[in-house]
Amino acid sequence: MIAGIDHFVLTVASLEVTCAFYQRVLGFERIDTPGRPTALAFGTQKINVHEVDRTFEPKAKSPTPGSADFCLITARPLAEICASLAANGVVVEAGPVERIGARGPMMSVYFRDPDGNLVEVSEYLP
Numbered sequence: 001m002i003a004g005i006d007h008f009v010l011t012v013a014s015l016e017v018t019c020a021f022y023q024r025v026l027g028f029e030r031i032d033t034p035g036r037p038t039a040l041a042f043g044t045q046k047i048n049v050h051e052v053d054r055t056f057e058p059k060a061k062s063p064t065p066g067s068a069d070f071c072l073i074t075a076r077p078l079a080e081i082c083a084s085l086a087a088n089g090v091v092v093e094a095g096p097v098e099r100i101g102a103r104g105p106m107m108s109v110y111f112r113d114p115d116g117n118l119v120e121v122s123e124y125l126p
Contacts, residue, residue: 007039007046008070010117011063015051017114022047025088026072026081026121043075066116071101071108078107078123085111093118098125 095109
């Protein structure tokens with residue numbers, strides 16, 4: 001019945017700080033459209049970014065910065081992601097470590113964004 005994920009929403013303390021982080025560290029594209037949430041686009045998906053006191057309706061019951069935990073699949077070798085994290089002073093909490101994703105075995109690296117959300121970036125193993 002469901003084919004995939006189109007987008008999800010992150011509630012953040014600072015729209016500017018969060019967008020700058022994801023643009024700098026992971027190469028996301030920022031999209032600002034009047035009357036719509038700011039979005040961070042990557043591949044064929046996006047993250048809508050809501051500042052904590054400036055959310056859009058409808059929304060989660062209790063939107064809170066730092067409460068997300070999600071996994072992104074890299075289009076580049078995981079070593080490039082690790083290099084970008086290091087170059088940007090982002091602390092790796094775990095990894096690379098082997099995990100099992102929706103499509104099978106993968107290698108993952110974990111780190112936190114400026115709000116403390118846990119971000120996992122993974123590369124599927126051949």
